[in-house]
Amino acid sequence: MRYLPLTDTDRQDMLAKVGVGSINELFADVPAAKLLGELPNLPRAKGELEVERELGRLAARNTPAGSVPFFVGAGAYRHHVPASVDHLIQRSEFLTSYTPYQPEISQGTLQYLFEFQTQVALLTGMDVANASMYDGSTATAEAVLMAHRVTRRKKAVLSGGLHPHYRAVIDTLSSYGGARVDALDADPKGAEDIVARIDGETSCVVVQYPSVFGSIRDLTPIAEAAHAKGALLIAVVTEVVALGLLKPPGEMGADIVTAEGQSIGNGLNFGGPYVGLFATRDKLVRQMPGRLAGETVDAEGKRGFVLTLSTREQHIRREKATSNICTNSGLCALAFTIHMTLLGEKGLRRLARLNHGKAVALAEQLGTVDGVDVITPAFFNEFTLRVRGDAAKVIDKLADKGVLGGVPVSRLIPGKAQLSDLILVAATEINTDDDRMAYAKALKEVL
């Protein structure tokens, strides 16, 4: 077996040194009747070539985004990731290291986390960010719990523009101890009056920016209304490239910003692993979940980095911790920070403008197709189409024509007649003019 260094001779010598006659003597505490013999229902070891063939067959049954005109978003976006990113994250010293509990021999990880935290804080316009969460949805649910702790209130008001799956995760993670959720109806046009729902029991208002339907609105009035009632504003970003072009939530009064960081540095991966971003104000940092890298000095006075403020965390505080999170998304955070370093201010702004331009061009083109309306007035790189007929069927027929044309809203919110003709459509820098033409042509044919 290519992965197991011990030889049979080694095993015999080692058993003798340990002082037992057989390996099963080391399993003496396992009830004898429960010890297994063989595992007859599973195949035996295979060589690399056989494994590659077997998995290759499964992979071949999927349609990769890169093989077709591709316009699917709704919380995960296909962007071009520079080759150097994937090379660097596969360096052994990053790939095969553990959480940096021994800082003297983990300065590489700790320094990039410190840089990552700074990039996330800058991008969101906040004071401080943590070293990552699992993904945008769990980061958002943790933000709601944090708001409950900070305000000592238990009601979260959720915008109808929040991704329905994020809403579902909040429902799952914040339904204990009397905590509750006041969720507004789906809001495809970004016209809801969320301010009216904020009251003296509200701990936080959760607004996605741009919304799951793609629409953008100024968060300032919502922040002001929330603060007037003693509540926090949580801004949720599922497409972080947008922050290269849009006013950051931190400039509009957000108290916590959570985001899905997948767009930068990370592939689609069928939904994971991704990287949750979590940023807040300095004064709230001790209520923040997750790991934090901080700057300090070593015994010689040299600058170095450590994990810090860990008295918030489960391995120290156990049942009094701010969260149970332990392993997070270190390597995905590394991919994010390397890609962001390659982009820099200049590259990110350009990339964001390019994305917006692609989306505007796509909206204009699709808007000319008979039976199609673009219903999102202001957007970044994603918008909502209203089509004649059932959107899920339209997407299905488009797939048959080799175009992955977006997400029918009914996939996210089933059973609502008034939403059944809506499609979420995203455009990024990967889309060529030919892709756009192919989409318009196919849409015309299926409608």
Place this chain on the structure above:
Amino acid sequence: MAMNMQGRPTGPGSAGKSDTDTFTGNRGLDHEEPLLFEAGGLDKTGVDVPDPKTVKTRLGGLERKSEIGLPGLTEPETMRHYVRLSQRNYAIDAGVYPLGSCTMKHNARLNEKMARLPGFGDIHPLQPQKTVQGAIALMEALSGYLLELTGMKAVTLSPKAGAHGELAGMLCIKAAHEAKGSKRNIVLVPDSAHGTNPATAAFMGYSVKPIPAREDGTVAAEAVKAALGPEVAAIMLTNPNTCGLFEPEVVEIARVVHEAGAYFYCDGANFNAIVGKVRPGELGIDAMHINLHKTFSTPHGGGGPGSGPVVLSEALAPFAPLPYSVRQGDTFRLVEHVDEARDGRKPFGRLTAFHGQMGMFVRALTYMLSHGSDGMRQASEDAVLNANYVRAGLRDLMSQPFGDKPCMHEVLFDDAWLKDTGVTTLDFAKAMIDEGYHPMTMYFPLVVHGAMLIEPTESESKQSLDQFIATLRFLAKEAKHGNDKSRFKEAPRLAPRRRLDETKAAREPRLRWRPPVVTKEAAE
């Protein structure tokens, strides 16, 4: 010196003499590397993005006016920055990484290659299901392996890591109680548990009731029985436990827990000791998470991503969260909404936006296919043998808190043998760094004073272990009998950094880079 709650000193200690007197501060291959914010520039980029044609914007007047402040680097500078940073990390590929309870085994590169096949890495979680049948089939195949290896009835793949899996399992337990109209509010957690266990229970609003361990490091069914009552919803027990021991009364514990109407959550962090040797499902557990990043070798990546699928007993299976897949003839379908649930399923909800850590599923299945039933079983046996070999090699010099008896895949020592030497567990661990080793897990489990938990995994050869044992024997003798303790008190002396001041980091938190303040005087 300040201490944290584990009694671990957090100050930098004594420095001793520096041997790094170079002009640059570099030491040969070890380079000092500035922060990105000191090295990069706002006008630099390593990505040639085409300049977008001028188009009208539809941003609703919300265009960003302010500078973001994100420095960039060109590609060669980026490579150098991160390669230099990488060289300041210890890694499995570079040396023994015997962190107890972390299972730092070899991360095969075939797994990486497979996860990057476009058919797995470049598919969107919301593209039409008929275009991702192979991906769902892969999830089904992985589920099949996990069920066969654990002897359980159902599995949910979506949890993102071990702690997230604990939450999933405990939410199933909560849902099962609620379905019976019972409102139990206590969870039993042994003192030796991972911190995530009590944190998870508390996160869900349960009161945590500790169970003391016996003098032999295991949990007595009698003690569990005494703690059970009509208010107890579940027990969270790690098996093999964090002291490196298989709980001998686990079957009896399951029996008394069920008799009291409670459920048995098993923390499966240590599953690597028993794969192919015993099925947790046959021991009476109801839910167990499996860290794919431990037992099934997906890389730890400096702190994630992980993946924490949860296997469930028949009693809990109906409550497994969304999404899950069902087979319809030759095709698979992902059920993504509660309204679509059929066949008595009552999913408790959704844990994450999409379907879980697909990238980790591919890697874990690659591990399983490569090892096969024979290789997985051999891996567990070798992991256990390696830990016992380390135990046998050190037992005359270092003390074991529960006496000299076989362990599972990790061996636990305490610091009784360091008494009156002036050397602490931390000093000893830091001295290992100078010898080229990553320290073992220290000061955990909390039930043992000055704990040192060593998990070599099956990936170490006998030669490697012989060298490791010889090194620790040398250090142990120096700690006990040596005249000069500076090799411990000043350690590490040869790492990129000496001991770091954690107290300062916590008292004066600097959690991000900020531009240096230019004083008026300096500006003039």
